[in-house]
Amino acid sequence: DAKTTQPNSMESNEEEPVHLPCNHSTISGTDYIHWYRQLPSQGPEYVIHGLTSNVNNRMASLAIAEDRKSSTLILHRATLRDAAVYYCILRRANRDDKIIFGKGTRLHILP
């Protein structure tokens, strides 16, 4: 299973952009890069995903390196509600799609 590596924790000031990095050096050509976030005592919620090109949605942007060995989740203007654990995971486009989570990055937002 391809693995991802993220920093344990990060801090950011409210109303500033946040860049959350993820390394996935063993990614295969059929792996999609997904991001989820989890608030305390809740189930994870989907944030964004991509394959090769950068992606934008109402929640965030995903920047994928040209060699696909790393990616960055960008929150354009952090709010206190963005404080959560962010998980970067790889999903393989075949039947053995296990959805394996790493430890994630705990994001602290400073008011």
Next chain:
Amino acid sequence: DGGITQSPKYLFRKEGQNVTLSCEQNLNHDAMYWYRQDPGQGLRLIYYSQIVNDFQKGDIAEGYSVSREKKESFPLTVTSAQKNPTAFYLCASSPSRASTEAFFGQGTRLTVV
């Protein structure tokens, strides 16, 4: 409303008893998953199922069992063989395509005393 429902939210059991956690989805998703989360830790995969009547062990399947008799249901039984069953359990579902998002339930917090 479409979604994935876990019940109950909180569950207490005595040591040595089996307990079954419910997970139901009405999203018509083929794939379903069970995870365990301990305090301050990430999610660990227990079992997953890509299709009805088929399921696979995840990384920590020992002491757990599942069934997938219906597409919308994927119950998890925590057996007495599970040595540390107290944890937060999360269920998820997804279309069987890696290009789509997975949906998670709100979890069941199991406490064994």
